[in-house]
Amino acid sequence: MGRAEVRKAQQRGARRAPSGRAKGAKGSGGTGKRTGIRRFFTWKKILGTFFALALLGMGVLVGLYFYVDEPDPNKQALQQSNVYKYADGTIMATKGKVNREILPIDKIPMDVQEAFIAIENKSFRSDGGVDFKGLARGLWNTATGRGKAGGSTITQQYVKNYYLTQEQTPTRKLKELVISLKVDQRMKKPEILAGYLNTSYFGRGAYGIQAAAQAYYGVDAEKLTLEQGAYLATLVQAPSQYDWSTASDDTKKRIKIRYDATLVNMVDMKKLDETKRQGMKFAEPMQPQPPAGMDGQKGYLVQAAEAELNAQGVEKKLIDAGGWTFTLNIDPKKQEALETAVQEELESKLDRKDTKERPQDQSVQAGATSVDPKTGHIVAMYGGTGLKDHWSSNALRKDYQPGSTFKPIVLASALENASKTQDGKPITPNALYDGTSKRPVVGSDIPFAPQNQENRNFGDPMMTVQDATNSSVNSVYAQMIVDVEPPNVKKTALQIGMKDREGWPADKPAMALGTMSANTVEMAAVYATLDNHGKKVTPTIIKKAEHKDREVEPAQPVGTQAISRRTADTVTKVLTGVVNDDGASGNKVRSSAYEAAGKTGTTENNFSGWFAGYTPELVTVVAIFGEEPGTAKQVTLTGTAGLGRLGGSSFPATIWKAYTTAALKGGNAGKFQLSEADMGAVQTPSRSASPSATPSQSSSPPAATNSPTQSPTTSPTPTATKTGPTPSGTTSPTATATKTNGPKPPDPPVLGEHPGN
Template identity: 30%
Template sequence: MRVLPTGDNYNAADGSGARVAPAGRKRRRHRILIFLAVFALLGGSGLVAGGYYFDSVPTPTDLRLPESTTVYYADGRTKMATLGAENRTIVPYDQMNDSAKQAIVAAEDRSFWTNKGIDFSGVLRAAWSNVTGGQRQGASTITQQYARVAADLNGVTYSRKLREAVIAWKLDDKYSKEEILGFYLNTVPFGRGAYGIEAAAQTYFGKTVRRDAPAANQLTPAEAMVLCAMVKQPEADPNDPEGSPGYDPRRNATAKQNSIDRWNYIRDGMVKLGYLSAQDAANLAYPDDVKPVDPNAGRSGLDRPTGLVINHVLSELRQTEAFKGKPAEFIRDGGFKIVTTIDKRVQDAAEAAADIRRDSAPEAVRGQPKNWQAALVAVEPGTGRVLGYYGGNDGAGADYAGWYYDENGEARGFGQHPPGSSFKVYDLAAAVGDKISVKQHFDSPETKEFPESGRTKESPAGPIRNAEHAPCQPDCALWEATVASLNVTYFELTEKLGTAKVIDMATRAGVDSMWAVEKGNPRPERVELRGQPAEEVAGRFSTEVGIGQYGIAVQDHANGMATFAAGGKRAEQHFVRSVTKGDERVVEERLVQADVGLDEEAINQLNWTLSRVKAAKLDNGWDSAGKTGTWQAGQSTTQNVHTWMVGYTGALAAAVWLGTTDGKPLRTKDGSYEVYGSTGPGPIWRQFMEQATAALKLDPDKYRFGTPEFPDDTPSPTPPETPKPTTPSPTPATASPTPSKVPTPSSSPTGRPKPTTTLSPSLSPLPSLSPSRTKGPR
């Protein structure tokens, strides 16, 4: 707030910015000098240009400073990443401590509190140079420096000195000194990509300028002097980076000496201005704890596995009302606080288990060939929150766990893979939901023909073959066939139910997309399963869907497991809990469940059967259930390209895929092709589930399935025959089900990931679909 004219006295030592306006005569003299300077500049730049600047110069209220958007883990405190073209965090002037305010005045403009915002002699020198063709002069006052930045931010391209003079004049006339200094400290670059004093304090010292922070975390005067020294030259001269490196003391020896010299200059200014006593100045020591140069500073998280999470977060937000149709920089540079669903404890466990290059990974997958790749997604039952996501080690690289829409609306990601026998969980759920007991027996020979689905000895794909053997064969109960993963039984079950019913159950549970293999198309095409009219998906899939021929995303599979873990209550998977800006809540999480149609008896039978799968058993006392799966290479019966382990406890669901980056069969470092769901992804899943539940400190007794025992030898009555669907003649496909890239959707992106603000799923039944060629899953 300004002080009205009362005299010529000014106490610079108080640092308050209060000043006494000059007498009327002195003010008129300043005005005359300004007009002379401006007139001289107009002579060199043109009256038309001068009039333009007088009428339309931007003021601070017109500026939209890019401010970093920060992404946090679910606790809202632990930072995951910082986004934005500029690393900037705006702090209001009255919330800053005095260290930076005083140091910047001592460094850049010691007459700041008394001048009129313009260095008159400097403006006149610039005017004369402009008229005579001499070298342009730079601004000297803090107000002029801010004016220069303000004009540049708005893309003005005429005479810079005229621009600075007019804007500085208007600024000083309209705003208090405190406001101007606040604008300046939040605007200027400090090097290393840090804009504004708060970003600089964090980047160079890991501290803050906020006065309400603990004293030990606040920027000290000595540290502020190091930062303010850098304003003179924030970055090294690109034409001579070694000889003119600027003032960053960690850049090289020359830069450090520059910094020390400038620091001493600022210290002397602090004494002259009364900010420091001579004794205090003598006791100050130059700080040696400046952080090393980090090329990723201000963008932490984007280069790590969590960088892939950011892609999903942004994709999800672009489909909310708050961000729909906005340019990409609106989110990145908007100064938002995004709190994700990712729990840091769960994420750490996911990376420790699924990053097979780490020593923390299970021994079975550690140190294997370089083309091995794992992906893991964990979802919280009942909420759909993605608690952990590992799609690869490079946050800027390929995503093997899912797919998302980029800022251009294009689908990105490699996260769909044929699920093999892990997809049988949806067959089983559809069966028990249709009152087919897990004790019902099926004919399960080693191989079996299915003429109605085109699987005969004479057909190109041949009959269905069991990849495994079970003691119960050739007559097995459904639960036995599930544990042994018998393809013959599940192919027959899919025929009995109809492919539409199996796909519908998968869709209701959480599988939003499936990739169809089309004859003549080298890449599988994504089919949106939810809310689509029957005619749009008819003919895209075949009975082989029941044994996992068609690719699905790891994240969708995890959400399906979460639905079963929640007793058949499906929640929308999502990555965002909230978005705020200051006190404004921009996006809020809404949790809505949908019942998939499984009663208590059906859920009990599902849990009981899947809990008998050996690979799903945990050693930590938790009730658990799951299913393995593999998909073979070509017509091979011994080499696998894709392996899976999916499952859940009452508190956590997860899906793990293990395959290769180049589509070649999995081969161990010892040359063996014996890699299966139980031996590859199984150990990853078990280690993750045990470590994650331990980190969450949950009581397993509160998450018991509570399923009754179903005696293994009790016969079950055969239910009424389910009418078989009418399907067209089989048309075997010839394309490989292993894509190299997720294709761009044929329609505009309106599907997944769904916004967290609308979580109600559309669960319309799908039609029966035609058959295609399959390969043998396990």
């Protein structure tokens, strides 16, 4: 027997019933008949059922074809205006005139037409309006978890835009299929393509390719280059997400991938020469231009309102279609107070025209969010100098780190989890930690030895958590997060208002220094939750969103208990020390006009500075960012306004104080009710071999040569016996170790804190 015959014999044997299951074999019952459920599910029955269902579906489709008529164009195509009101009912702005100009197909360059066909529907010129193979593939991908159902042709998208709505329901999808078949029979392909290009939404309020060409490149559609057209074809799938001016670095990579796919498909379709494709460069669109009436902060407030409604599940396209009346939670008096504070405390001190002597002044961006902690309403917001100068709101941006404004979350998590130090003592505001700069953390699989500001040591070497918070000591909080465990801290952060994002270093002790990304709204949520005695606050800018064709349930800004009242009130009491204690990093905002708590924050390389503070009535987070003009590149703030290094205790703190003083003027400046705050027992330094009490002497200079953090305008750092006013008229916890101060280097001037502080 040859090899071929051997293989055939083996294959025949492999197809036989396994041993013990052949006809008449033991255990088979000796009958060879299928038993149980196998009698009902055979391949013949399964295939028969499948084809029967397929025939039934075809029958239903045929019936619908004769039953469903082409409807009139939908009213959504007739765009209306949106009206935006302040909380008191006065009109803030009106937005939305029809931004559409219908073009005949011969006014759109042929290679631009082909770009849309290449990425959206390669079979457009030959299909019958519906690509059943693509539709089946999309449904299969959805069923197998490989992505959402796709397969919509250009004809289907035109039908959806022109005749139907954007709702995702089986009924609407069936109508779309049937009407697409009819439209394809009635209309020529160039007419369908023109209809698709004239009705598609491209973002920036632009409906149709003519409006898109003007919005993104400042030209008429007939003058679009292939590179520009390829970007618009890329954009149409996700207009808000794929707008180059606001896209993150990761999203820009996805835009480039889809852009390249458009051109590669054109080569495959013989509509573009490969050599020409290789020489083409991506055409970056211009920055968005604000619509009329969106000057000052109005445009940013509209952005925030629409983003919030979008997050509630209302598509951006439906919002831009108009017909909405938005009543915002913005208090016009507080809004004016915030704008004035930024102008007087920051903008008036910058020289944005002198690019030679004051180059850093061109890079400064400011953002702020102010919230009523009892209602969760955003009562004021600052997004930047105006949409014409900076399109995206600085209050909403998520590309900067919050620095040491994150440290109170570490403390809250320690209290909530009843965590202990390395020597087994409870972590409380009176707990002791080693304040030596560059001290390696103990108990972490990931090495970390952060430097305090100017490499200064704090304590002798031990200090209380209260004092470490006042001076924002990195080495203390780096060890504390190890003691609490970083995943527990992240859990607490998400519970009280932060958002989970890609790149969050959930297992690293560096998280204690605020190395994740966040925006001012998120940090306002965190501090409002603390202010609200631990009840979850989700800041909202929309009071009401009304539309005659749909209903939107208002968001519930105040939720259930996120952390215990004892934890929240204890953290608040500690943060009053940051404001009230002499020499503390937030001392600059202290005032007899109100009782306040807060925390400063400065990020690595001095890219941003933050101040998050609150009174019983008002929570406000102010941040400044260093951003290279015309790009999203982060740059240092050092040198701004002709000064040195800037931190949270500089411009953010002064803006916060000016705004809060004005916003509360004439109001009832209440007192914190902190009856459940628990500062813990005063601890005595342990001189055992305990890791938390033993500094790494080889990694930092002696304590006698350094001094604690302070701004040039603050009082000298207190000794261990200092006291300071706290809520309810009590004193701050007494430190058990003496701080030894050394001379402060005069150059460069320090106006904030070290990275992470």
